[in-house]
Amino acid sequence: xxxxxxxxxxxxxxxxxxxxxxxxxxxxxxxxxxxxxxxxxxxxxxxxxxxxxxxxxxxxxxxxxxxxxxxxxxxxxxxxxxxxxxxxxxxxxxxxxxxxxxxxxxxxxxxxxxxxxxxxxxxxxxxxxxxxxxxxxxxxxxxxxxxxxxxxxxxxxxxxxxxxxxxxxxxxxxxxxxxxxxxxxxxxxxxxxxxxxxxxxxxxxxxxxxxxxxxxxxxxxxxxxxxxxxxxxxxxxxxxxxxxxxxxxxxxxxxxxxxxxxxxxxxxxxxxxxxxxxxxxxxxxxxxxxxxxxxxxxxxxxxxxxxxxxxxxxxxxxxxxxxxxxxxxxxxxxxxxxxxxxxxxxxxxxxxxxxxxxxxxxxxxxxxxxxxxxxxxxxxxxxxxxxxxxxxxxxxxxxxxxxxxxxxxxxxxxxxxxxxxxxxxxxxxxxxxxxxxxxxxxxxxxxxxxxxxxxxxxxxxxxxxxxxxxxxxxxxxxxxxxxxxxxxxxxxxxxxxxxxxxxxxxxxxxxxxxxxxxxxxxxxx
Amino acid sequence: xxxxxxxxxxxxxxxxxxxxxxxxxxxxxxxxxxxxxxxxxxxxxxxxxxxxxxxxxxxxxxxxxxxxxxxxxxxxxxxxxxxxxxxxxxxxxxxxxxxx
Numbered sequence: 001x002x003x004x005x006x007x008x009x010x011x012x013x014x015x016x017x018x019x020x021x022x023x024x025x026x027x028x029x030x031x032x033x034x035x036x037x038x039x040x041x042x043x044x045x046x047x048x049x050x051x052x053x054x055x056x057x058x059x060x061x062x063x064x065x066x067x068x069x070x071x072x073x074x075x076x077x078x079x080x081x082x083x084x085x086x087x088x089x090x091x092x093x094x095x096x097x098x099x100x101x102x103x104x105x106x107x108x109x110x111x112x113x114x115x116x117x118x119x120x121x122x123x124x125x126x127x128x129x130x131x132x133x134x135x136x137x138x139x140x141x142x143x144x145x146x147x148x149x150x151x152x153x154x155x156x157x158x159x160x161x162x163x164x165x166x167x168x169x170x171x172x173x174x175x176x177x178x179x180x181x182x183x184x185x186x187x188x189x190x191x192x193x194x195x196x197x198x199x200x201x202x203x204x205x206x207x208x209x210x211x212x213x214x215x216x217x218x219x220x221x222x223x224x225x226x227x228x229x230x231x232x233x234x235x236x237x238x239x240x241x242x243x244x245x246x247x248x249x250x251x252x253x254x255x256x257x258x259x260x261x262x263x264x265x266x267x268x269x270x271x272x273x274x275x276x277x278x279x280x281x282x283x284x285x286x287x288x289x290x291x292x293x294x295x296x297x298x299x300x301x302x303x304x305x306x307x308x309x310x311x312x313x314x315x316x317x318x319x320x321x322x323x324x325x326x327x328x329x330x331x332x333x334x335x336x337x338x339x340x341x342x343x344x345x346x347x348x349x350x351x352x353x354x355x356x357x358x359x360x361x362x363x364x365x366x367x368x369x370x371x372x373x374x375x376x377x378x379x380x381x382x383x384x385x386x387x388x389x390x391x392x393x394x395x396x397x398x399x400x401x402x403x404x405x406x407x408x409x410x411x412x413x414x415x416x417x418x419x420x421x422x423x424x425x426x427x428x429x430x431x432x433x434x435x436x437x438x439x440x441x442x443x444x445x446x447x448x449x450x451x452x453x454x455x456x457x458x459x460x461x462x463x464x465x466x467x468x469x470x471x472x473x474x475x476x477x478x479x480x481x482x483x484x485x486x487x488x489x490x491x492x493x494x495x496x497x498x499x500x501x502x503x504x505x506x507x508x509x510x511x512x513x514x515x516x517x518x519x520x521x522x523x524x525x
Numbered sequence: 526x527x528x529x530x531x532x533x534x535x536x537x538x539x540x541x542x543x544x545x546x547x548x549x550x551x552x553x554x555x556x557x558x559x560x561x562x563x564x565x566x567x568x569x570x571x572x573x574x575x576x577x578x579x580x581x582x583x584x585x586x587x588x589x590x591x592x593x594x595x596x597x598x599x600x601x602x603x604x605x606x607x608x609x610x611x612x613x614x615x616x617x618x619x620x621x622x623x624x625x
Contacts, residue, residue, distance in 0.1 A: 001530055001543050001597075009599050013584055138530040162530070169545070169597055171621050174585020183623065197625040204623065230623040259624045285624035294624045325621060 001165040002135050003142055004069040006203050007033055013175050019202060021182075021226060022058035022210045029202075032062060034131075039067030041129030042122060046115065048098035050144070052076045052091060054109065055102030056212040057189030060119050062198040064100060065143070067126070069161070072136040073098075076144040076156075077190040081479060084108050090146055093156060093360070138162045143195055144360060145289050148478045156360035157289045159195075166353035167292040168200050170327040177205035177229075184222055184231040186211040188479050193232060193262055193285075196293035206230065216240035220250050227254045232285070234262035235269065236481035242273050252277065257300065261285035262480035264388070264406070266413045266420070267319055274307050286321035286388065288374060291328075292354040296386050298322030313381065319410065320385040328352040330386065331371065332378055340379075345404075347392055348378035377404055394485055396425030398433050401463055405485075408466065411459045412437060417447035422475050422483045423466065426492045437466035438488055440474055447471070527551045532599070533561035536568040540582060540602030548594035550608040556582075557604020578605040578612070588613035 007029075010019070015030035027035070043051055051068050053060065053075070061077070068075035078090055080102070087108055091097065099116045101109055109116050117125070136142075142161045146154040183206040187193040201208045209226045211219060214237055222228065233241065238260050258273075258280050265284070274282060281300025287293045298320055306318040324330050331349040332340040340346045349371040357372035358364040366372050375392045390406040397403070405423040412421045420440035425433035437456075441447050449469035457465045470492070476484040531544045535556035541564065544551060554561045558575025562568060582588065584601040590608050595616065598606075606613040 001545070005532075005543065005599060009585060012600055169587075171624075173618060173620055176620065183625070193625065200625040201623075206623070232623075232625055257623050259622070261624070281622060283622045283624050297621060297624050299622050326618065 001138050001169070002069060002161045003164050003168075003199060004066065004133070004135055006165060006168060006199055007036065007066050007069075009174065010202050010205070014205070017179070017205065018207045020059050020062060020208050020210070022212070025059055027059065032066075035063055035123070035126050036066040036070060037131035037133055038126035038129040039063055039122065040070035040132040040134070042117075042125045043067055043071035043073050043098060044132045044134075045129065046098045047096065048073050048115070049096040050074050050076055050094040050098070052078050052094055052097055052099045053101070053189065054078050054080050054087065054099065054105050055119055055189070056080060057185075057194060058210040058212045060100070060102075061189045061194060061210075062202065062208065063123070063126075065195065065198055069136060069142055070133050072134050072140065074141040074144050074158075076146075077194070078146065079148075079188070079190045079479070080105050088112065090154065090156075094144070136161060138165070145190065145192055145195065147289055148480075148482065155362075157356060158358045158360055159292050159356050160358075163292045163354050163356045164195075164199060166327065167196070167294070168203050170352075170354065171294065171325050172200050172204045174203055175205040180227065181205065181229045182207040182209050182226050184209045184211060184219070184226070184228040186214045186219060186237065187232055187234065187262070191262065191480055192287065192289040192293050193234075193480075196287075197232060200293075214240075216244040217248075220244060220252070223252050223255055224250070229254055230257040230259070231255065232259040232261070234480045235260055235265040236263075236477070238265070238273060239269055242269065242276060245276055246272075252280070255280050257281045257283060259283035259285050261287065261294070263478075263482040264409075267410070268413060270303075270318060271307065274303060284321055286386070288376075290355065290357050290372060290374075291350060291352075292356060294325060295328045295350055295352075295354070296321045296324050296330075298385075302385075317381075317385050320381075320387050322386065323384050324350075324386070327354065330380070332380065342380055342382050345377060345379040345389065348374045348376045348386075348388070350374060394424075396423070396433050396435055398425065398435055398463065398467075399431045403435065403464055407460065408435065408437065408456055408464060411456050412439065412452065415447070415452060415455050417442050417445040418452070419443065420475050422485060422488055424485050424489050424492070426468075426489060428467075431467075434467040435465070436468045436470060436492055438475065438492075439469060439471050441471060527554075532564040533596075534564045534568070535559070535561055535602050535604050536572040537574040538602030538604040539600055540598065540604050540606070541600035542588075542596040542606070543599050544595075545587060545597050546589075546593055546595035548590070548592045550590050550592045550594050551596075553609045554594075554596070555604075555607045555609070556602060558607070559604070574604055578607060579603055580605050582606050583615070587616040587618070589616045590614075 019029045141158045143159045183201045282303045284298035285294045286296040309315040332346045357366040389404040408423040419442045428434040476487040537557040540556040558578035
């Protein structure tokens with residue numbers, strides 16, 4: 001099924017419904033669809049196979065996603081926060097490319113050899129173009145998303161029309177939203193959550209209200225001004241929203257549902273949010289770029305029953321990512337490939353129509369039975385609630401013992417003197433790796449390292465106590481709040497000055513850039 | 526067997542569907558009692574809606590049969606969906622909370 005059909009369905013069922021609100025701009029489904037037809041005409045006449053987008057999103061996101069679909073091109077939103085070099089490296093990997101760029105980022109692309117249009121030029125051209133409305137092959141690539149590349153060179157994840165429409169039609173009831181429902185979208189356009197939001201809210205029948213640059217106070221104002229009923233945020237945003245509401249209490253009477261995801265959330269934050277907004281249903285959404293967004297959800301009822309629970313097994317579920325969505329199967333496997341049962345920990349494998357597991361340049365990593373290795377370490381309880389304990393690549397091996405950083409982080413974050421924490425392994429001659437806890441102290445607190453170590457020792461085994469505790473003003477993180485562990489480890493390497501470390505990072509990037517690259521080729525074209 | 530993703534239209538009403546999960550049974554997919562045809566193909570001008578299959582279908586809903594076939598209504602119409610004379614049933618899905 002092509003994602004074009006999602007827009008066609010929305011259009012045929014209620015053409016006059018407001019589809020998108022972006023600042024002063026408001027488009028009905030019919031207006032959006034007409035602009036999309038023109039946009040597809042612009043793309044088709046350019047001959048582009050790929051359309052990259054560098055900008056902050058808003059109306060441009062649904063416009064470009066659906067224009068590309070109707071023109072049979074693949075859409076590749078890029079991180080507008082990247083440096084000029086970083087952007088050029090990604091752009092060079094996309095053949096037969098048209099770049100659409102918000103005018104404020106136009107200079108980043110100056111001097112390149114690619115065809116570039118500003119967003120305003122694209123919209124003007126769309127208004128005048130001969131409309132095009134193709135139905136592409138459902139197995140063709142609809143969207144290419146680059147992973148953040150926190151551990152290696154960014155990978156180009158290919159999502160087909162079928163992946164995305166399977167996700168949407170499998171998890172969203174068509175036009176099930178009430179006529180007044182509106183979703184506030186503030187996640188980045190180059191993230192799977194941004195792509196997911198643009199297609200699933202349209203299909204659900206919610207007006208999409210865009211906030212292109214997140215600001216917590218403005219977010220609160222927008223919720224009330226646009227009578228927002230649902231919203232999705234990353235944990236960093238949730239933290240700022242909660243802090244804003246704590247310092248200036250404002251009622252959010254229309255907000256029914258607040259989903260969070262994109263990176264690990266600290267439990268004390270979830271509890272504060274639940275207490276602060278008793279009328280709001282919280283949703284923890286877990287998914288990966290490679291799985292076309294959400295594969296498990298912890299529902300509002302799950303949150304409330306866990307928050308008030310006396311039974312420790314139920315209370316623990318506040319830290320769960322919930323249960324798999326329909327159409328997604330999960331397995332936990334041991335290192336030897338055997339399938340594990342409840343309460344056993346191993347790597348999470350997932351399978352389903354929405355799971356791509358396919359990368360440009362390197363191909364599919366699905367196994368013979370269609371299972372995708374997420375590289376996330378996970379376990380599930382007797383009721384099927386899934387717990388993610390970290391990335392396989394982040395596992396610390398200290399004296400032959402495997403230690404998941406999350407195990408220590410979950411204990412440390414509960415200490416009143418700890419605001420943020422990341423636990424990492426640092427090379428050590430004696431142990432192979434030692435455990436280092438990097439702590440951002442709570443405001444006004446000056447934690448004692450030995451007290452923090454003792455706090456961990458009381459909850460976990462001695463071998464899981466941090467060997468060192470160091471303090472930082474903040475942790476390096478990506479736009480969605482993923483902690484950049486590699487940067488932390490780099491900063492902790494012994495006997496090395498910052499200058500040496502910086503020189504090393506630069507040379508790594510250079511050799512990366514010099515690698516021979518095969519441009520992406522589209523299957524079946 | 527009919528390919529997943531194939532789109533069909535009714536010959537006697539507005540109904541259009543897309544195949545989500547295929548099965549042999551879909552070779553005899555009908556709307557309003559009359560075989561559906563792939564979108565874009567000619568429809569029989571003299572075909573008429575069977576009054577026994579006239580209670581319609583719902584836009585955006587999935588319909589299934591007992592052999593595992595599944596179609597999604599992409600345009601609703603007055604004809605009931607069936608395989609042969611056996612009506613397809615509406616697939617009830619537990620609504621998920623909005624997560625996007």
